[in-house]
Amino acid sequence: VACLGGIYLVREMAILLREQLNKRLGRPSLVRMTNRRGGMQEFGIAILRLLRLRPPRGAEFNDVVLHPKLKQQVMRLADATSSAKRRRMPLQHAMFYGPPGTGKTMVAQRFAEYSGLEYAIMSGGDVAPLEEQAVTELHKLFRWVHRSKRGVLLFIDEADAFLASRKNSGMSESLRNALTTMLYHTGTPSSQFMLVIATNRPHDLDSAILDRLDESVEFGLPDIDARKGMVQLYYDKYIAKPLKLPAVSSGSPMLRKPDQPNGLRRRLPGSPKPLQIPREEEVDEAAMAIVASRINGFSGREISKLFTSLQT
Template identity: 35%
Template sequence: MSWLFGLNKQQPPDFSQFTFPPPGAAGGGEGGDGGKPPTNKEMEAYRFDSAALERAAKAAKDLETSPFAKEALSLSMAQEETKQKEILSKAKELEVQIEAAKAEGKRVEAEERRKNLQEQAKLDQQKAQYQDQLARERYADQLSQQQRMNDENLKRQEDSVAKQEAMRKATIEHELEQRHKYDMKRLEAEMAAKGKVDRENQDLTLEQIRVRAAEDRETTLKSIVEQRETILSSIKTAGSAIGTGLEAFLSDPAKIQAAVGGLIALTAGYYAVKGSLGLTFRFMEARLAKPSLVRDTSRVNVFDSVRHPVQTFKKLQKKPEDVLEGVVLNPALEERVRDIAIATKNTKFNKGMYRNILLHGPPGTGKTLFAKKLAMHSGMDYAIMTGGDIALLGKDSVGAIHKVFDWASTSRKGLVLFIDEAEGFLRKRHEDISEELRMSISAFLYRTGTQTDKFMMVLASNTPEVLDFAVVDRVHEPVEFPLPSQEERERLVRLYFDKYILQPAIEGKRRLKVADFDYSEACSKVATLTEGMSGREITNLALDWQMTTYASRDGIFTDAIMLKRTEAAVQHKKHKVSWRSAHEIKKSVFSASVIAAVEQAAPPPPDTPQPA
């Protein structure tokens, strides 16, 4: 409406843009399309309503004459200003949005740049790693080439030394041969010269021999005559003295009684001294000397203290130890073993009767180590013997067993008698065993038939099912030592890795270094690979690591050595298992063949018809 009053810069609408054709032009008039007149719809498209324009002009004139013209103008101007402000605010909002879009673009650009830098850093790191790998490979190739060169040089040196040694041997043999020939020629010349001299002096030599023989005969005859005369005179003198003494002795009854009493006293003294010496010797042997069947003992005796004073002093300085120190078992078995150790210690303190224990399980699971720790923890002595030694003694096995138990009964601190491989001689007596072994089993059962407060018997066996029933009946508590599980194997690997690898490397006393790798992860991996291995096999594996490191050129223990030797130990374990399986199969096949042969050789029952 503002343009009606001429207050706006905008121009009023130009109505000249609207053209109104003359009537009949739409249809073309007579000269139009076919000479037809236009229709009503076609005409309305070109009509203009002038009444609306006239009303607008009249409204503008009325508004100019109206008293509210100024208010309408001010209102119109306010609306115009409001619209302009809205337009400005929209423009500012657009500017803000543009700035925000620019900031977002910069942020996105910075993020892209950061990602590019990260990718570039990764690429640089990969490139550095690849270059390092190439450098390592080149270094490894150089080392291998150097090793090959060293091997070739060593081989050449060995060949040269072998050639020199062969030449030296040939020279020595030639010298010996020439010396032998020279000695033979010299001996031949000496013998020829001596033979010539002997032939020339033969007559003189024979005359000398005859003269010497005549002189010897005369001297011999004279000495024989003199000796004969001397003997005859001695016999006469002795006969006269004996006859005189015997006549005086027989004529005096008191002397006869004294002589008989002296002989009786001398005989009694002889047998008394003999018996007392035997008892003294057996007493000293039972208390001082270690029996031959005992392979290892912590008990100190006089002979060992004289022969090995340093070891004896160390044994005396040992203090009671924890029964599970250095022993890795599963928690349930650890609790049971600790209860046995506490009960044994309390039994010794209260001077009660000891219990007998049977330790059974696969070899290398810690049975012998537990027996030693049990003795140390209880403040007792220990003695270790094996069943195989008893089986080899034969007839002497009974006496040896009695000596062992006599020696064990004299211990002042108490003794843990550990019999390893008990199935070696304590087998079931109804099996096909020798008579000597039956006698040794009977002697063992006789000495262990009653409870004692002198010693505690600990048996160990890999096959407890073959033990005699009477032996098992004397066992108060059987304890099974199974193969270590994953957790126990990891504890064992860490224990022996620290003992045989880390400690020597830290002490620096030996030429051993440890490379930089994740020890914990490597130990866990080794524990996983060594499934089915015993504690002794894991100990041998750790020692193999140490020996392999010492045998290497640089003396550095790496994870590659650790895993390589572990895989070798696992393969060796598989071979042992396969060997044992094959042996068991052969044994079962042999037993089946023997049974079949016995059945075929046995005569048929009476009611069975004989084959034609």
């Protein structure tokens, strides 16, 4: 009996210990992705940077293709955030708005790393299904955020699904309470916490949320120069490097045979038959420019998917 009692006691103590560790170290259920790391992981990354096997700090935006004005605005805000963090000044909250697939989430991740912050990504659409538990989960989220030693950039994607105006008669009581909880936690500026929300319907947001935002950054569809950069980037990433093809050159022949003048058109989505390219043929800048001109209206995500589909 004593032996069985001891086994039962040890099991219950192990369960209790696990629950306490999860409360202190576990990631909240609302957080879909984070770069929070332990001390050993940070040490390993520092060694990789020392050996030049990982890009150094400050190089986070080197491979990001944005419109020059947009990149200038993002970098200005990132430098201001980094400076405020070093001086332990309150961090500014921001809104990224624009069509889907224009790079808002990716820029938020690079923004946090450039500024020396951790990031945590959640979706506004995950709050409503929690119903009455939403308030509890939000409190857990902010307790987890404030335990960070480096500070956290909390990125809320699809923010309009959670932070819509309270004047909307269709808003449930539980979602209204969750919005009030978010307002409570973001009412006081903090040197440890930065809120970035993303939406394609900024006018649907609650006025109190808009009042807490210091910066608004518009992410539009890429122009011709940005599309050229993305075509080059994704061709190298998904086609040239995996297949060990030659790099794009400025003087090599066009990527089509004389008897196939419309070869590039057949590589786009919806084409009846993909063009088979011999390994010895090279892609030049003129061919890239033609592709960029023909995908006008594509988002960055759609351009990425286009080149991913060419692998099959």
